[in-house]
Amino acid sequence: MVTKIYIPRDSSALAMGAEKVAVAVAAEAKNRGLAVEIIRNGSRGLYWLETMVEVATSSGRTAYGPVKVKDVPSLFDADFINGKPHALSLGVTDEIDWLKKQQRLTFARVGVTDPVSLEDYLAHDGYNGLKNALKLSGADIVKIVTDSGLRGRGGAAFPTGIKWNTVLGCEAEQKYIVCNADEGDSGTYSDRMIMEGDPFVLIEGMTIAGVAVGATRGYIYLRSEYPHALAVLNEAIAVANKAGYLGDNVLGSGKAFYLEVRRAAGAYVCGEETSLLESLEGKRGLVRFKPPLPAIEGLFGKPTVVNNVISLATIPIVLDKGAQYYADYGMGRSRGTLPIQLAGNIKHGGLVELAFGATLRELLYDFGGGSFTGKPIRAVQVGGPLGAYLPESQFDTPLDYEEFIKIWAVLGHGGIVAFDDSVDMAKMARYAFEFCAIESCGKCTPCRIGSTRGVEVIDKITSGKDHAKNIALVRDLSDTMLNGSLCALGGMTPYPVLSALNHFPEDFGLSQKN
Amino acid sequence: MLDSHSTQEINATIHALIAEHQHRPGALLPLLHAIQDSIGFIPEAVYTPISKALALSVAEVHGVVTFYHHFRTHKAGQHVMQICRAESCQAMGSEALEAHAKKCLNVDYHQTTTDDAITLEPVYCLGNCALSPSVMMDDEIYGRVSAADLDALILEARRAEAKV
Numbered sequence: 001m002v003t004k005i006y007i008p009r010d011s012s013a014l015a016m017g018a019e020k021v022a023v024a025v026a027a028e029a030k031n032r033g034l035a036v037e038i039i040r041n042g043s044r045g046l047y048w049l050e051t052m053v054e055v056a057t058s059s060g061r062t063a064y065g066p067v068k069v070k071d072v073p074s075l076f077d078a079d080f081i082n083g084k085p086h087a088l089s090l091g092v093t094d095e096i097d098w099l100k101k102q103q104r105l106t107f108a109r110v111g112v113t114d115p116v117s118l119e120d121y122l123a124h125d126g127y128n129g130l131k132n133a134l135k136l137s138g139a140d141i142v143k144i145v146t147d148s149g150l151r152g153r154g155g156a157a158f159p160t161g162i163k164w165n166t167v168l169g170c171e172a173e174q175k176y177i178v179c180n181a182d183e184g185d186s187g188t189y190s191d192r193m194i195m196e197g198d199p200f201v202l203i204e205g206m207t208i209a210g211v212a213v214g215a216t217r218g219y220i221y222l223r224s225e226y227p228h229a230l231a232v233l234n235e236a237i238a239v240a241n242k243a244g245y246l247g248d249n250v251l252g253s254g255k256a257f258y259l260e261v262r263r264a265a266g267a268y269v270c271g272e273e274t275s276l277l278e279s280l281e282g283k284r285g286l287v288r289f290k291p292p293l294p295a296i297e298g299l300f301g302k303p304t305v306v307n308n309v310i311s312l313a314t315i316p317i318v319l320d321k322g323a324q325y326y327a328d329y330g331m332g333r334s335r336g337t338l339p340i341q342l343a344g345n346i347k348h349g350g351l352v353e354l355a356f357g358a359t360l361r362e363l364l365y366d367f368g369g370g371s372f373t374g375k376p377i378r379a380v381q382v383g384g385p386l387g388a389y390l391p392e393s394q395f396d397t398p399l400d401y402e403e404f405i406k407i408w409a410v411l412g413h414g415g416i417v418a419f420d421d422s423v424d425m426a427k428m429a430r431y432a433f434e435f436c437a438i439e440s441c442g443k444c445t446p447c448r449i450g451s452t453r454g455v456e457v458i459d460k461i462t463s464g465k466d467h468a469k470n471i472a473l474v475r476d477l478s479d480t481m482l483n484g485s486l487c488a489l490g491g492m493t494p495y496p497v498l499s500a501l502n503h504f505p506e507d508f509g510l511s512q513k514n
Numbered sequence: 515m516l517d518s519h520s521t522q523e524i525n526a527t528i529h530a531l532i533a534e535h536q537h538r539p540g541a542l543l544p545l546l547h548a549i550q551d552s553i554g555f556i557p558e559a560v561y562t563p564i565s566k567a568l569a570l571s572v573a574e575v576h577g578v579v580t581f582y583h584h585f586r587t588h589k590a591g592q593h594v595m596q597i598c599r600a601e602s603c604q605a606m607g608s609e610a611l612e613a614h615a616k617k618c619l620n621v622d623y624h625q626t627t628t629d630d631a632i633t634l635e636p637v638y639c640l641g642n643c644a645l646s647p648s649v650m651m652d653d654e655i656y657g658r659v660s661a662a663d664l665d666a667l668i669l670e671a672r673r674a675e676a677k678v
Contacts, residue, residue, distance in 0.1 A: 012642045015657035047644035186600030189641040224547075224584045225640055227653045262540070263547050265582030268638060282542030282568070284581040300539065342644060344605035349644025372606065381601055385638075417643065419605045431604070435638065441581075 002035045003081045004056040008111070010043035010196050011228045012189065017068060018051040024072040025053070032076060042197015044111035045351030046098055054093055057083035063090040098367060103329060104353045105337050106314045107190075110197035116235045118243055121200040127245065129319030133208045134253045138168050141212035145315065147323035149335025154180055154271075154308030155383065155412040155488075157334075157401045160315075163305060166295035167213040170303035175215035177206050178280065178299055178306045181222040181229075182264050182271040185384025187343035187415030191309035193351055195222070195229040198313070199236035203259060205312035207250060208319055209305055210257040218259040219299070221276050224266050233261050268385075268439035272487045273306040275441060286443045287487045308413070310339060329355035334400045344381075344417035345371045354399075361395040363416060375420035379504065381428075383412025385435050386492035388499035389425065410495065425504035430458040432496040436489060446481045447490025453477060454497065461508055471508065474501070527552055528560050536567045542578055546585055555586045590633040591626040593671040596650040599636045602643035606658075611647050612636075614661045618668060631672045 007022040008014075022038055029036040044063075046052060052065035053075070062083040064075060071088060078086040090096055104110075113120040121127070133141050146161025167175060179202065183191040194202055206218045222230055237259055240246045248256045262280055264270050270279045274288035277299050298304025314336065318326045327335045334356035340363055342349045347369035364370070364377055371377050379389045388409035390397070397403055404411045419428075433454030440447045454477055460470045478494035485491035501508055528549060535545040545564065549556050561575045568575075579585045597603075597612050619627050619634055626633040642648040645657030651667050659667075 011640075011655050012645055012657060015642050015645055015648065015655040050645070183641060184639055186639045187602045187643045188639075189643055192641040225637060225650070262544065264584075265543060265547070266584035266637075267582050279543065280540050282540040282578070283574075284577050344602040344643065344646060346644070351644075385601060415602075415643065417602045417605055423605065428601070428604075431601070435600075439638070 002037050004037050004039055005081070006039050006041045006054040006056075006061070007051065008043045008197075009040035009115070009228065009232070010050075010111075011192060011226070012047050013043050013050040013052070014228065016047075016050040016066065020069050021051045021053065021067050021072065024069045028072050028076050029081075034076075034081060036081065039114045041113065042110045042115050043193060043351075044093065044099060045107070045193065046096070046348070047350040048348050049090065052090070053080075055081055055083055059083060059092060060095075061093045063093040063096065064088040065090055098348065098350075101367075102353050103337050103355050105317050105326070105329070106194070106201075106310060106339055107198075107351065107353045108317070109201065110193055110351075113198065115197055115199055115232055116239060118200065118239050118245075121198075125320060126200055126316075127204055129316035130204050130208055130211070130245075130251065132319050133211050134251060134255075138212045138214060141208065141319070142168055144323045145212070145318060148318045148326040149323075149330070149333070150311065150314055150318060150326065151334070151401065152308055153310035153314070153338070153413065155185075155410065157411070160307060160311050163295055163307070164209065164213055166293065167215070167303045167305050170296060172303050174217070174300075174302050175213055176299045176302055176304040177209045177213075177215045177218040178273075178277070178304055179206055179218065179220040179309055179312055180271060180273060180276055180306055181220050181226075181309050182276060183223060183226075183309070183413070184268040184271045185386075185413050185415055187381065187417035188341050188384060188413045189343075190339040190341050190351060190414065192226055192229050193339075194309055194313045195226070196232050199233050200240065201313045201316055202233075202309055203236060203240050203246065205315035206259060207246065207257045208315050209307070209312060211250070211253075211255055213303075213305055215303075215305065216256045216258060218257060219280055220259070220261045221264055221270070221280055222261050223264045230261060230263065237261065267441075268435075269441045269487070269489050272489065275487070276306065277304065284441070286441045287489075289486070310413075331355070331357035331398065331400050332402055334402070338399060338411070338414045340399065341413075341415045342368045342418070343415055345373055345377070345420045346418045347372050347374075356400050357398045359396050359398050360390065360416065363399070364395065364418060368418065371418060371420045373420050373422075375422065377418050378421040378423055379419045379425065379428075379500075381417045381419075381496065382415070383410040384415055385432065386410070386488055386495055387412050387415075388495045389428065389503060390499070391503040394503075408495070408499065410492070425500040425507040426458060426462050429497045429500040429508075430455055430462075432493050432500075433458060436493040440489060444484070444486040444490060446484040447486070447493070450477055450481045450485075450490060451493060454481075454493070458497075464509060467509060471501075471510070524553060524557075528563065532563060532567045541568055542570070542575070543582075546579060550585060555589050558587060591630050593631060593652055593674075594633045594635060595667070595671070596635045596637035596640070598638070598640050598642075598646070598648045598650075600639040600643075602639070603647040606646035608647040611649075611659060611661065611664060615664055615668075618665065629672070632668065
């Protein structure tokens with residue numbers, strides 16, 4: 001009998017040596033004359049346990065981790081291929097508490113299946129959504145997406161169905177579906193995990209979008225920092241084309257959908273949708289004025305749906321299980337689930353998909369296990385480099401778009417970066433301006449000039465020069481950037497800056513709050 | 515400047531790539547990627563043939579090449595080492611790692627070591643934020659990188675060069 005062994009091909013697993021572990025397992029099995037099939041799956045998202053090796057046994061998949069090359073002989077000695085105990089045993093994977101407590105809808109297959117096996121995808125409910133969609137009119141599909149309450153997971157949280165409806169209502173000989181896979185926010189990696197761990201779900205989601213709004217061409221704009229995701233996506237697209245899930249006649253429906261991956265080139269601002277479209281057109285990534293909305297005049301001037309990876313990868317389950325099934329998760333106007341990414345100084349970093357409503361504290365301590373260094377968590381930044389820093393007093397805020405707005409913060413793409421008490425918040429504020437200066441597209445003055453002036457003003461504050469005057473100046477500058485910038489890069493850089501200043505004044509040489 | 519390749523070979527490569535990509539919609543970025551993947555950088559000499567093939571001005575091509583951090587106009591060392599400077603990695607001590615790398619390699623960012631082995635670049639997020647700090651050597655990512663790990667990566671890169 002051939003034993004199936006799962007060793008991830010996910011970038012973060014590879015970053016912990018998964019490739020070498022896979023080679024060592026194959027060699028050891030060969031030496032011992034054991035018949036094994038090594039499947040390179042995505043990651044289950046328990047990153048502190050990577051490389052996590054799983055074995056298919058009669059009692060289910062059994063996990064071991066973190067496995068290093070040096071552990072491989074002892075795993076075989078312990079008869080791990082029959083699920084026997086070893087010092088690195090984690091038990092049956094599905095019974096691991098950290099996974100069991102999650103509500104994995106978008107991530108249902110990630111880490112479970114072979115990412116480039118269409119058979120595996122189909123065996124795990126894959127393409128049920130598209131099959132349903134092909135029986136419906138475009139308007140009906142859009143209505144289901146609208147009724148599910150799904151909002152753009154890229155950060156702006158705009159209702160996906162409403163965006164699609166605008167494109168559906170446009171008359172044009174060509175429309176486009178563009179997937180924003182320029183996941184540049186520090187502390188986020190859920191897009192990457194989907195693309196590397198379950199690329200077919202993104203392909204299916206984009207195909208459904210194309211069928212719904214009448215678009216025949218799709219582009220995945222993928223950041224150049226993700227070479228492994230590029231390889232997996234291209235492999236999966238080739239498989240889907242060959243099997244008739246993409247191409248001139250999707251599943252014999254008479255509808256065409258062509259999909260292509262385009263590599264970005266390392267500009268953070270191209271995560272902004274209009275700048276992304278410029279880049280796809282082969283130009284510098286300069287932000288466009290809105291209106292016109294991309295839904296009306298987008299790529300090459302045609303009506304275009306621009307959605308984030310997670311939004312599109314959530315479409316198949318909505319079309320499979322129905323709008324109500326998805327909408328039953330969540331709180332308030334934040335319906336469904338959010339794939340949360342625990343990052344930075346955290347003991348148990350990884351992917352936690354939960355219905356909206358869990359608190360930061362639950363994420364940081366129940367899932368995250370506190371800081372990696374064991375020191376108190378002093379601050380967290382939620383939502384990437386343009387997200388606010390939150391102090392411990394705000395850790396009971398539930399993850400919900402509106403609750404975050406109330407405390408002048410953003411959920412963004414669901415990344416949570418933890419910092420222990422060694423963090424200098426004035427330095428983080430300075431970095432926010434510095435990052436904005438490096439990445440500004442240069443089109444609008446508040447962002448282009450304001451960011452550089454911001455670095456200088458923070459330097460004056462920390463060196464004590466005209467302190468009161470410069471504190472007032474940084475607030476004034478932030479106000480200009482907030483209200484005068486063309487896009488979120490300049491417009492939201494004040495979030496990390498002012499939240500650091502307001503919540504951690506002592507780091508800026510001011511007396512402590514209260 | 516073009517060392518091992520002859521100018522003629524490079525020209526043939528560039529023209530083949532232009533012919534392959536010029537008719538794609540939004541061809542410029544895929545073409546520039548193809549050129550950089552093939553010869554390691556984008557020489558200024560290619561701006562004119564590209565501009566002619568894509569009906570752009572030389573200034574537009576120059577503008578695109580220099581707008582994006584990924585594209586380089588000069589040859590890099592044999593290996594490119596990128597250290598993540600973003601918040602998650604800062605929370606795990608990337609600043610000390612950057613300082614260590616600069617000191618060991620005796621270069622600043624965007625510079626190449628005197629033995630041409632390694633070019634050091636900053637990067638803003640590699641999507642490995644649960645295992646910060648992160649470093650990318652060519653196309654491979656490394657997580658939870660300590661100063662000792664970094665030394666080992668540098669040594670390995672230099673050893674690989676010595677073998678060639």
